[in-house]
Amino acid sequence: RYKHQAYAYLLIPGALAISSEARQRLNAIEELSELGAGFQLAARDMEIRGVGNMLGRNQSGHIASIGFDLYSKLIEETVKELKGEEVQRQFVDPEINLQVKGYIPKNYIPCLNQRLDVYRRLQLLDNLDDYNAINREMIDRYGRFPESIEKLLFLVEIKTICRILHIKRVYIVNGDVRFDVERTTPISLGEISGSLEAGFVFVSEFCLGLNLKRKNWKEDMLSIADHLKVILRLVNDAQ
Structure with missing residues (x-):
């Protein structure tokens, strides 16, 4: 705050006492500790827990296999297709x-x-x-x-x-x-x-x-x- 810098120490009972998802979240907090990383941290949390199928009834999907950025691009392309808009796919997989x-x-x-x-x-x-x-x-x-x-x-x-x-x-x-x-x-x-x-x-x-x-x-x-x-x-x- 202002000109003062403080540190927060997060204590856990031990690596074996927490779940796999909890460890992933702690790793994310450790990796994304710089200022302005809030959105990245939120996106990583969505990757860890999954955000479901936003275009259908099934809401139990998981996006960890492809990542939130690519998931968002795929959703954007699908929405454009459903609207009848032209979709320009620039992603080449050599x-x-x-x-x-x-x-x-x-x-x-x-x-x-x-x-x-x-x-x-x-x-x-x-x-x-x-x-x-x-x-x-x-x-x-x-x-x-x-x-x-x-x-x-x-x-x-x-x-x-x-x-x-x-x-x-x-x-x-x-x-x-x-x-x-x-x-x-x-x-x-x-x-x-x-x-x-x-x-x-x-x-x-x-x-x-x-x-x-x-x-x-x-x-x-x-x-x-x-x-x-x-x-x-x-x-x-x-x-």
């Missing part, structure tokens, strides 16, 4: 098949709910600022990344850029990488394939190719991400 597998090991984030929460947040990323913020948060909370998480985060970074650029599929063909592009892409395929800086070749009307040196998984992932960032920069510069 398929990434680069022969590299990443995951969050249990010994890095022991709590299942926290692991699922991180997976969900990574799955829904649509910009690199949020991607970098999650990276910093994970290092701050859980420590240095093991190899399995490094692989996961490289894949997520590539997927996030592909989502921005409306690239629907990334895969390996005879040692080269192929990028299948949606018709809604902001990429000017002709300009990109002709750019020496980008390093891509024009495979077909909506497909780009990239030659890999195939040294090791980390250099391959770094090369793919760097080349995609060049495209992203060229697209942003053109806007």
